[in-house]
Amino acid sequence: MLKTQAVRPARLEMMAAIETRLSGFLAAERERWAAVDPRCAVPVDAVAGLVAAGGKRWRPAFCVSGFLAAGGPEAETETLLDAAAAIELVHAAALIHDDVLDDSPLRRGAPTVHTTHIATHAGAGWLGESRRYGEGTAILAGDLAMVYAGRLTAGLPDVARPVWDEMLTEIQIGQYLDMAVAAECVVDPAVSRWVAVCKSGRYSIHRPLLLGAAIAGRPQLATQFAEYGEALGEAFQLRDDLIDTFGDSAATGKPVGSDLAQHKMTLLLAMACGRDDRLRALVAEQEWDTEAIRLRLVDGGAREEIERRIGELVRWAREAIAQAGLDPAWQAELTEMATEVAYRNR
Amino acid sequence: MLKTQAVRPARLEMMAAIETRLSGFLAAERERWAAVDPRCAVPVDAVAGLVAAGGKRWRPAFCVSGFLAAGGPEAETETLLDAAAAIELVHAAALIHDDVLDDSPLRRGAPTVHTTHIATHAGAGWLGESRRYGEGTAILAGDLAMVYAGRLTAGLPDVARPVWDEMLTEIQIGQYLDMAVAAECVVDPAVSRWVAVCKSGRYSIHRPLLLGAAIAGRPQLATQFAEYGEALGEAFQLRDDLIDTFGDSAATGKPVGSDLAQHKMTLLLAMACGRDDRLRALVAEQEWDTEAIRLRLVDGGAREEIERRIGELVRWAREAIAQAGLDPAWQAELTEMATEVAYRNR
Numbered sequence: 001m002l003k004t005q006a007v008r009p010a011r012l013e014m015m016a017a018i019e020t021r022l023s024g025f026l027a028a029e030r031e032r033w034a035a036v037d038p039r040c041a042v043p044v045d046a047v048a049g050l051v052a053a054g055g056k057r058w059r060p061a062f063c064v065s066g067f068l069a070a071g072g073p074e075a076e077t078e079t080l081l082d083a084a085a086a087i088e089l090v091h092a093a094a095l096i097h098d099d100v101l102d103d104s105p106l107r108r109g110a111p112t113v114h115t116t117h118i119a120t121h122a123g124a125g126w127l128g129e130s131r132r133y134g135e136g137t138a139i140l141a142g143d144l145a146m147v148y149a150g151r152l153t154a155g156l157p158d159v160a161r162p163v164w165d166e167m168l169t170e171i172q173i174g175q176y177l178d179m180a181v182a183a184e185c186v187v188d189p190a191v192s193r194w195v196a197v198c199k200s201g202r203y204s205i206h207r208p209l210l211l212g213a214a215i216a217g218r219p220q221l222a223t224q225f226a227e228y229g230e231a232l233g234e235a236f237q238l239r240d241d242l243i244d245t246f247g248d249s250a251a252t253g254k255p256v257g258s259d260l261a262q263h264k265m266t267l268l269l270a271m272a273c274g275r276d277d278r279l280r281a282l283v284a285e286q287e288w289d290t291e292a293i294r295l296r297l298v299d300g301g302a303r304e305e306i307e308r309r310i311g312e313l314v315r316w317a318r319e320a321i322a323q324a325g326l327d328p329a330w331q332a333e334l335t336e337m338a339t340e341v342a343y344r345n346r
Numbered sequence: 347m348l349k350t351q352a353v354r355p356a357r358l359e360m361m362a363a364i365e366t367r368l369s370g371f372l373a374a375e376r377e378r379w380a381a382v383d384p385r386c387a388v389p390v391d392a393v394a395g396l397v398a399a400g401g402k403r404w405r406p407a408f409c410v411s412g413f414l415a416a417g418g419p420e421a422e423t424e425t426l427l428d429a430a431a432a433i434e435l436v437h438a439a440a441l442i443h444d445d446v447l448d449d450s451p452l453r454r455g456a457p458t459v460h461t462t463h464i465a466t467h468a469g470a471g472w473l474g475e476s477r478r479y480g481e482g483t484a485i486l487a488g489d490l491a492m493v494y495a496g497r498l499t500a501g502l503p504d505v506a507r508p509v510w511d512e513m514l515t516e517i518q519i520g521q522y523l524d525m526a527v528a529a530e531c532v533v534d535p536a537v538s539r540w541v542a543v544c545k546s547g548r549y550s551i552h553r554p555l556l557l558g559a560a561i562a563g564r565p566q567l568a569t570q571f572a573e574y575g576e577a578l579g580e581a582f583q584l585r586d587d588l589i590d591t592f593g594d595s596a597a598t599g600k601p602v603g604s605d606l607a608q609h610k611m612t613l614l615l616a617m618a619c620g621r622d623d624r625l626r627a628l629v630a631e632q633e634w635d636t637e638a639i640r641l642r643l644v645d646g647g648a649r650e651e652i653e654r655r656i657g658e659l660v661r662w663a664r665e666a667i668a669q670a671g672l673d674p675a676w677q678a679e680l681t682e683m684a685t686e687v688a689y690r691n692r
Contacts, residue, residue, distance in 0.1 A: 036519075036540065039522070039523055039530075040519050042526065043519065093489075097485050097486070100482070127529050127531055128529055128608070136447040136525050137522065137525075139443050139488075140518050140522045141522075144518040146489065146493075150511070154507050156500075165497045168493040169490070169497075173490070176388060177385055179486070182473065182474070183467060183472040183474055183479050191383060263473055
C-alpha cells in the first residue's frame with residue numbers, strides 16, 4: 001500500500017493533465033466554430049457536454065498506467081497525454097452512437113445527446129421529424145468526436161499505431177455483432193463472450209494498457225499486459241452486466257435493466273444459461289419475463305457464481321501482473337486498480 | 347489536348363491502383379471478420395457494397411492530380427494511393443450517415459444502407475424496431491468506414507496532416523449546419539454559401555488537391571490550388587443543386603427533388619432568392635410549393651443566371667491554374683477536369 005502511494009500521485013497528475021487537454025481542445029474548437037455560426041457549436045457542445053459530465057475514465061487511466069509502468073520516457077509524455085485524451089473521445093463517440101442504437105434516455109446522469117436534441121427540435125417546432133433531427137445530431141456529434149480523436153493521435157509512434165487501429169476496428173465490429181445477436185435472439189455463450197471481450201473488455205483495459213506500453217517504447221510488455229487485460233476485461237464486463245441487472249440507476253447515472261429489456265444475451269446471461277436449464281427455458285421464450293429471469297439469476301445461484309468468477313479473474317490478473325517484472329510500486333498500483341474495476345458499483 | 351493525353355494515362359493508372367487498394371483492403375477485412383462470425387461481415391459489406399457500386403471518384407481524382415501536378419516523387423506514391431483511397435472511404439462514411447439524416451432511399455442506383463437493413467430486419471421478423479436496427483447498421487458501417495480511412499492515413503507526412511484534419515472536421519460541422527438550417531428554415535444566402543463551400547466544395551476538390559500537393563512535398567502550391575479549388579468547388583455545388591432540382595433520377599442513381607422536398611436552402615436557391623422577390627415569397631411560405639419554386643427558378647431567369655455563374659467560376663478556375671506555374675500538360679489536364687466537374691450530368 002505504501003508502494004502504491006509512491007506512484008499514484010504521478011498517475012493522477014497525468015489524469016488531471018488529460019482533463020485539461022480535453023477541455024482545452026474542445027473549448028478551442030467551440031470558439032472557432034461558434035464564430036462561423038452559433039449553430040456550428042452544437043455538435044462540439046454535445047461532445048464537450050458528455051465529456052464534462054464525468055465518467056470513470058478507466059481507459060485513459062489504463063493508458064497512463066501502461067505508459068508509466070513501462071517506464072515511459074519524459075519525451076513521450078505529450079504523445080501519451082494526447083493518446084489518452086483521444087481514447088476518451090473515442091469512448092464518447094461510441095457512447096453517443098450506442099445510445100442512439102439502444103434509444104437510451106440517460107447517460108452520466110443527464111439526458112443523452114439524441115434525447116436532448118429531439119426535445120429541442122420538438123420544443124422549437126422546427127421542420128421535419130424530431131427523431132430524425134435529434135438522432136442526426138447525435139450521429140454527427142459522434143462522428144466529430146471520432147475526428148477529434150484522430151487529430152489527437154496524429155503523432156502516434158509507428159509501434160503504437162496497430163494497437164490503436166485494432167482497438168477502433170474492434171469497437172465497431174463488436175457493436176454491430178452485439179446489436180445483431182440481440183435482434184436475432186442468438187443464445188450462444190461463445191458469441192456473447194466474443195462480443196464482451198471485443199466490445200468492452202479489450203477496449204476498456206487491454207488495448208489502452210498496450211497503447212501506453214507501446215508509446216513508452218516497450219511493446220514487449222504486450223504478453224503480460226494481455227493476460228492481465230483479458231482477465232480484467234472479462235471481470236469489467238461481468239460487473240457491468242451485474243450492475244445493469246441488479247444495480248441502481250441513481251448510482252450509475254444511466255438506466256438499469258435495459259439489457260434484459262432489449263433481450264441482450266449478455267456475458268452474464270450466457271454464462272448463467274450454460275449451467276441452469278430453467279434459466280435457459282426462460283430465455284428461450286419469445287417474450288422475456290425480465291423479473292422472472294432476474295429472480296432466477298439469484299435463486300439458481302448464477303449471481304453468486306458470477307461473483308466467484310469475478311474473484312477468480314481478479315486473482316489471474318494479479319498473478320499476471322506479478323510476473324511482468326514491473327517496478328513493485330507499479331505492480332501494487334495495477335493490482336489495486338484491478339480490484340477497483342472489478343468491484344465498482346457504477 | 348495533345349498535352350492532356352500525355353498525363354491522363356498516368357492519372358488513370360493511379361486511379362486503377364486506388365480501386366485495387368480499396369477492394370483489396372475491404373476484401374481482407376471481410377475475410378478476417380467473417381471468420382469470427384458471419385454477422386461481423388455485415389458492416390464491412392455495407393461499406394464495400396457502396397464503394398463497389400461506383401461513384402464518380404472526384405475526390406481521389408483531385409488528390410492524385412494534385413500530387414502528380416506538383417511533381418510528386420515516386421517514393422511517396424504509396425502514401426498518396428493510401429490517402430486517396432482513404433478520401434473515398436471518408437466520402438462513403440459521409441454518404442452512409444447523410445442518407446440516414448435525409449432518410450434517402452437510393453444511392454448509386456441501389457437502396458441505401460439503412461433502407462437495405464430496415465428491410466432485412468422486417469423481412470426476418472427480428473426483435474425490436476426495424477428502423478432502429480437498419481439505421482443502427484448504417485451508423486456503425488459509416489463509423490467503420492471512418493476507422494478504415496484513419497488506418498489508411500496513418501503514414502501521412504506531417505505537412506499533409508493539417509489538410510486532412512481540417513477536411514474531416516469541416517465535413518461534420520458542415521453537415522450539421524446543413525441539417526440545422528433546413529430544420530430552422532433559415533433563408534440566408536451567406537449561411538447557404540458557407541455550408542456549400544464547407545460541406546461540398548472544399549471537401550470535393552480543394553482539400554483533396556491540397557492533400558495531394560502536400561504529400562508531394564509542395565504545400566506552397568496551396569494558394570494557387572486554393573483559388574482553383576474554391577471556384578470549382580462552388581461550381582461543383584451549383585451543378586449538384588441544378589441536378590437535384592432539374593435532373594433525372596435514372597441518370598443520377600439517387601433521388602432528385604429531395605432538396606426542395608426537405609426545404610433545403612441550397613446555394614442555388616439562396617442565390618436565386620437574392621435576385622428574385624417572387625421566389626423569395628414562395629420560399630417564405632410555411633409549406634413549400636416545390637413545383638411552383640421549380641418553375642419560378644426557370645421563369646425568373648435564375649436557372650440561366652446560375653449557368654452563367656458556373657461558366658464564370660470555371661473561367662476563374664482555369665485562370666488560377668494557368669498561373670500556378672505547372673507543367674503545361676498538367677495545366678491542360680486540370681483545365682479539362684474543371685469542365686468535366688462543372689458540366690457533369692450526374
